[in-house]
Amino acid sequence: MGAPSLSPEIPPAVAALVDRLRRGEPAALSRCLSLVEQGGALADTICRLASPATGRAVVVGFSGPPGAGKSTLIDAYLAHVRALGRSVAVAAVDPSSPISGGSVLGDRVRMHRHTEDSGVFIRSIASRGHLGGLSENIHRVVDLMDASGRDVIVIETVGAGQSEVEIVEVADVCVVVNAPNLGDDVQAIKAGILEIADVLVVNKADLPLARRTTDQLRAMLSLRARQRDVPVIETVATSGVGIYALAAAIDARSNVSAAQKRANRLRRIRRLIAQSAARRIRDQILALDGPQSDALLFDALEGNCGIAEAVERMLRMIV
Secondary structure (H helix, E strand, O other), X not given: OOOOOOOOOOOHHXXXXXXXXHOOOHHHHHHHHHHHHHOOHHHHHHHHHHHHHOOOOEEEEEEOOOOOOHHHHHHHHHHHHHHOOOOEEEEEEEOEOOOOOOEOOHHHHHOHHHOOXXXXXXXXXXXXXXXXXXXXXXXXXXXXXXXXXXXXXXXXXXXXXXXXXXXXXXXXXXXXXXXXXXXXXXXXXXXOOOOOOXXXXXXXXXXXXXXXXXXXXXXXXXXXXOOOOOOEEEOEOOOOEXXXXXXXXXXXXXXXXXXXXXXXXXXXXXXXXXXXXXXXXXXXXXXOOOHXXXXXXXXXXXXXXXXXXXXXXXXXXXX
């Protein structure tokens, strides 16, 4: 696809940066990601210029509870994908540092053997307290990685457990990783996380009770309202056992029509617009300061109106 026509207000340096991004330069991708994480009008401009080059990569999300071995499993999956000659970008969403606010970088440490491979781009992203196991900017991060020409994009969630269902809005294929001996046998599949799985993995399958965990997952698939034919794959990420089967299952699930892929992207765009709108409304409401807003807050505090009514009245103030 050709580059969009540039309006006069777009700085030539920004246009040149995005052009380098679309040619696949890792330094340009890194710079664009940093600028987009800062937000603002420049971030919107970068994403708009990159948008025509998106929609080609396969986006694979890895989710599951802490301790399941997601990072090690992704490391083994990257090695398999690279052996096939496909380029990869990884968005590893880490918990935010309580001191700097940045990401902890734990996942990048586990994938260190790929750091010298130009076909692998790894970016650690701070969640900054965003719920759902992801980062608020994850949609834009994925689009920029896509626009850079990477064949596969891997997203690793924080590992928040039951709150990770947001990954389904971003990834083409959702891999839910579990492991035996994590305490509650079905902790990883409570509260909706089973419903999002396109592929279920029992990692550390060489440990005791692995077969029991696999059987439990297969049994609970019968509770799904739809798409019960989800593969359950046993892996040992440290030795590579089961990685070929995992990659084959991901490829099978990502083999969708162009129309379905476009529908998935439209859903992502809808969610991104909704998130941006919610953030703008929140900021405007928090900035309200005056007799009218104070009176409304007092009414809500004293129980003279409910929260739903207060929301309606507050929205009328900012429209």
